[in-house]
Amino acid sequence: AQSVTQPDIHITVSEGASLELRCNYSYGATPYLFWYVQSPGQGLQLLLKYFSGDTLVQGIKGFEAEFKRSQSSFNLRKPSVHWSDAAEYFCAVFTFSGGYNKLIFGAGTRLAVHP
Amino acid sequence: GAVVSQHPSRVICKSGTSVKIECRSLDFQATTMFWYRQFPKQSLMLMATSNEGSKATYEQGVEKDKFLINHASLTLSTLTVTSAHPEDSSFYICSARDLEDVAYEQYFGPGTRLTVT
Numbered sequence: 001a002q003s004v005t006q007p008d009i010h011i012t013v014s015e016g017a018s019l020e021l022r023c024n025y026s027y028g029a030t031p032y033l034f035w036y037v038q039s040p041g042q043g044l045q046l047l048l049k050y051f052s053g054d055t056l057v058q059g060i061k062g063f064e065a066e067f068k069r070s071q072s073s074f075n076l077r078k079p080s081v082h083w084s085d086a087a088e089y090f091c092a093v094f095t096f097s098g099g100y101n102k103l104i105f106g107a108g109t110r111l112a113v114h115p
Numbered sequence: 116g117a118v119v120s121q122h123p124s125r126v127i128c129k130s131g132t133s134v135k136i137e138c139r140s141l142d143f144q145a146t147t148m149f150w151y152r153q154f155p156k157q158s159l160m161l162m163a164t165s166n167e168g169s170k171a172t173y174e175q176g177v178e179k180d181k182f183l184i185n186h187a188s189l190t191l192s193t194l195t196v197t198s199a200h201p202e203d204s205s206f207y208i209c210s211a212r213d214l215e216d217v218a219y220e221q222y223f224g225p226g227t228r229l230t231v232t
Binding site: 032034036041042043044045046049051090094101102103104105106107108110 | 119121147149156157158159161164206208210219220221222223224225226228
């Protein structure tokens with residue numbers, strides 16, 4: 001079955017430090033992958049997505065992610081974290097199943113940023 | 116960019132009453148809308164997929180008679196929580212797919228916080 005695993009429930013980094021959030025997926029075909037960010041009490045905002053082509057994807061707010069098929073991973077990175085990046089981050093895979101299309105989300109990683 | 120709104124953003128109701136939540140795509144047409152439920156500090160759980168003009172498809176374990184979904188137009192879907200109980204208290208988020216978007220992207224609403232007392 002399709003699934004998304006985010007191994008890190010909670011990560012704390014210092015402002016200005018680099019960041020990597022891990023995401024592993026399980027999907028039989030070529031995956032459509034997404035990273036979303038959610039601020040407290042808010043909906044989800046798309047950071048970036050991967051469908052095909054260049055495996056290094058650039059997103060908004062200085063984020064990027066790299067698709068590695070051999071590792072079934074789609075890790076999110078940022079070279080220098082800002083205090084405003086503190087939020088919940090969700091990795092998701094788009095699935096096609098029985099005529100229905102839907103997103104399957106990971107459990108999320110909560111990012112805290114120390115000044 | 117595509118915008119999805121939800122109304123109300125926050126609602127408190129008494130146990131046994133029904134509550135309706137609206138989800139609107141403001142600047143695009145959405146043949147498909149999705150309803151999610153999110154418990155505190157947890158991920159989004161897909162409740163149902165709503166297609167315009169047809170019955171919604173509910174995920175396993177979601178009571179269709181309790182969570183009524185109507186997708187009457189290409190810009191509006193509603194979720195009605197019937198005979199609400201405190202355990203229905205949660206954050207409900209909708210999303211929509213653009214009819215003309217082949218990129219399979221979903222645009223998310225800001226969410227509705229439901230509290231049942």
